[in-house]
Amino acid sequence: MRSRRSITVSISTMALVVALSPLSPASADLAPPPFEPLPHFPGEVSQEAKAAADKLSELVDASPDRYTGVSITGPNTVSVSLPAGSDFEQRSDAVRSGARAAAGTAVSVQVKQSGLSLADVRRTKEEVVQLFRSGTYKGKVLGVGVDSVKGAVIAYATADSDAARIELKERFGDSLVFRQQDEVPHVFGRSQDSAPHYGGSGIRLWNPPHTGTPPGGVCSTGFSVRKDGIEHMLTAAHCFPAQTVYPRAWASSYTSATPPAVGYYHGAMVTSTYGGTLDAPQDGTQDVYGDFALLQGSGGGYEPRVYNCAKNANPCSALTVGAANYGTPQNGTQVCTSGLTTGQTCRQFVTDNEYATTFENGIFATNLAYINSDQNGDGTYDCAGPDGGDSGGAVYSGTGDGKVMAQGIITGGTDCSAVYTKLSGMRAWNSSFSVLTD
Template identity: 45%
Template sequence: MTLAPAAAQAGTYVFEEAEFVSPTSIAFETAAPPTGEATQQILDGAESVQSLIETSSGDYTGVEVTDTGLAVTLPDGLDIQARAAEADAVTTAQIRFRHGDRSRAQMYDVKNQIEDMIDAGLHRGTLRGVGADPSRGVAIVYLSELDSVALRTELKTRFGSAVVFREMPEMKTLTEERSRDSAPHYAGAGVRLWNDPHTGERGRCSTSFAVALSGSRYQLTAGHCLPGGTNYPDLWAATFTSATKPAAEYYFGTKHTTTFGGELGAPTQGSAHKYGDWALINGSTYSPRVYNCPVGTGYCSSLPVGGASYGTPAVGTQVCTSGLTTGQTCRQFVTDPDWHGVVQGVVLSHITVVQHATTSGYWDCQGVRPGDSGGAVYQGMGNGSVRAMGIISFGDGCISGYTRLSGVRAWNNGVSVVTAG
């Protein structure tokens, strides 16, 4: 979308109207393709503006990342110029402003009502999830294409222009050379899940960031890789398949805590509806680095972890993922910063949805694959290090979801990502 510049004119900012959302249409929309890659200045600016918005949710609607700057949407009001100036003051990135129909708080009131429907098990199989597009101030409702007309009509009648619809197939978790990582272990490594006697294994996952809690160090992975009742709680480097244990340096540890209940292949709710899809492992040593090589065996380069984001990213934010199957994959853009929905019968929260785009700006299906579950999600910081963002949770190659670090912090505010230096 072309936006009016926000350059101050005689002490005022110029606004354009936000994109029109029909109060009656029940048609499915698709996510708008990215405008291009943003600079580090823009990405850092989005973090600052997003922090302001989250602490003043009645005064702002949202922020969107574009290749030329930031687009900030605000609800109308007598003090709109002052609010625009406050947003302009927290970043050096260029900002363009838009009028919005509702505030972030009002948007989340609608989103929360639909979350309640999901948590109650209503329309299971048809209603996949709900997210948000803060750049427009709308809740995004994800549904199956079949048998959803009546529900879309009901939701439009109830919420009008505050909701839009996107089709979503049934999502699956991604359980399935990074595969030979030795201690201290890095994010983006591949692990194989073994039983305690080391006589049987059940699939492969990936690792995410090292975290500290109460003086101890742990490593993150996906909760669905280590459900509470699993008989395969021990993680070893993925390359080893023999019942003879490899050297101890290839041991990643065992399940410490998890948000999933049930067993592998038969998960139950646990606490994923509160905290997202993650687990902590302990029993080895963990380093604040992440593998950043393409998929393949042999030597793999890595980058230091220089910081972490515990908030919600802006629409259009670019992230990279690092996992066993697809290696480092960048050019993934946030299309829904805050999704809440059902994956294989389990309700998840603290999820951000991303899609991969070509250099020509078209969506493709080059996202995460089976085996990447639990892997790292991050973005560059412009100084050779990366900012930790979350843990890979699900996907089908075309649409992917990751659990934000906000979910881990919601469980225990004392958790922090370990950083280098």
């Protein structure tokens, strides 16, 4: 069954609840704080810049009270933000030394002063998240994230959120900035994938008897993974909540109540961070670890490959998974997504690496990254990215050797942006979790 595939080695350009009084009428006399623009898209980034950014991220992660964050700002440029302090120059020298150790003189490192340290930003973010989850600004603030350059929390607010923005700014001051988001994120779902199974393929949800039209709909697969020594396929938890009556995944092209050949069976859900059912999802552990589920039981197994063709292409080419990022991606990281509905879509950039939101299904999730598209290639905004049916699909970046680095799986988004669940939450959930690589 594998003859239809051709494997290529190239990648396209690529909650304490706080209750407050209703919004104060006095705030109406104040000018609302403006929305911040999206960060600059860095374009095609060199492998040396990626290596320097990774090394500097290790420095920030090791001392979050002394540093703020790392962003990739150009093809050969990395920016590191530090809070003020008497040892600012000493910390700046440590940044430059770290960059030289990783990439020599090929990368320009910009050191910038930020407002808060990463540790302080995360503490402030938890305060804002508690307000967000309590419903204090329901319908006005749709998500919460982190600006690792400014050293501030980001509140994603609607265009008509003037009073909410004024009140939040009065409370948090310069430790909070705003980006505009006017649509509640939706949770999102290649069609004839046969064993051994690849990431980026389409799956249709069935009940165990495989009867009738499957109301579970379609989703996508992410990466072949291993937990406690057993191989699984990674996908989205909102596709397979813990009490679902549609726990089985078959290749999405097949809609008949008569099952196709067993090679098209992707396995059944054995782990999910969502509770409840498809029609009535409930809180599980997605507010700690993110939106993911594991499939197990395909007789033909799973392989470290991800489809990279356009949507509806058959046969479909694939890429080899050579590495995985279990940390936090730097803002400015370019990623591709691969799922049933949109195929491979590249030129998407991480613009918030610590995003959290409540989706349209009412479930709050964290451990997310926010990505925006630059399909035009000139820094102008475009609406091209994952869509319905892509949920669970693979998110990855290039490694420079024709393989890809797994970053996470597609969770959802709006018409003009997307969010994905990072691998860091999966590794925190179970230390034995790893993506299969070749």
